[in-house]
Amino acid sequence: MLKGHLDMIVLAALAAGPAHGYAVIEEIRRKSRQAFDLPEGTIYPALHRLEQAGLLASRWVTAESGRRRRVYALTRRGERALVGHRAVWQQFSGAIGALLAGTPPARKPA
């Protein structure tokens, strides 16, 4: 299920500002209160794909450690895509919430 929403999750993690891959993963964990513990390696192909789609832009910087680091940021198009994802998600979760509100709890099998 998470895989289907990976783009939205990554875009939301970058909404606070530019970040490198490791920081994006940390932000996803922090914002989801550790609920989303994605395999770390899967974030990078997603970051590259979103950059190719024009939703992210990246630049190389030198970190304090002296290592080269790639920092990603949302583009205007990425910001618009995030707004769109958020609206669709809120509509969807509202509909599911309303649906489940009237559903009696499932009986345990005998």
Add this chain to the structure above:
Amino acid sequence: MISAYLESLAGALSFDRSLSRCVRHEVEDHLWEAVAADPTSDRLEAERRAIANFGDPHVIAAQFAVVSLAKQTRRVGAAVVLVVAGVFIVMKARIEWYAATQWAISDDLKAVGAIVGSIDRYSFWLSVIIGIGAAAYISGRRIPQAFHPAYRAQLGRFFLLCAAATAALVVSVISDGVLTALRLFGTELCVGFLVPIFSMAIEIACAGVLVFQIRSLTQRATSTAALLKT
């Protein structure tokens, strides 16, 4: 331990050297940061954990392969349009040069020239229409997360469009070659010969670049499919 992992990942990404270099730097930074953030004082254990959390290099490489294939597909789409535009410019420049030098086809070859000229025109404009269609088709598609059947079908359609555009362009370039030969036929050898010959060489090179690009794309699609199977 991290170096060995990075080597393995770079090796799995060897289908795209620039991507392999770039990912290696990115992942190296990630892994060392994960090691630094690990609460354990045992460095080897921290490295092992960072690698385990990152995942199997072959699985990651397979995900990158799909992204890389999508990138190459778009590049080929742009190449089709650029090559067709390049051939058009060269063709027009040669025709202008013929007009300026009043270098015409001899009267007894004019009938053949008219037929070949028609084939040239129709095949060229066919390549323009199909080429633009191919580029528009692929640029309007989303970059997929996985190499799923719908994406394979998209790639198949794009490949057919590119192959049709290239075939039409090759026919046009061959027709240009025949027309050039008809103009040069029976004319005394002079320095002026170099202009049409050089322009033909550019056209042939353009068509060759396109054939090479499409061949590379099919090879990449095959290797991506193979990588995802393993």
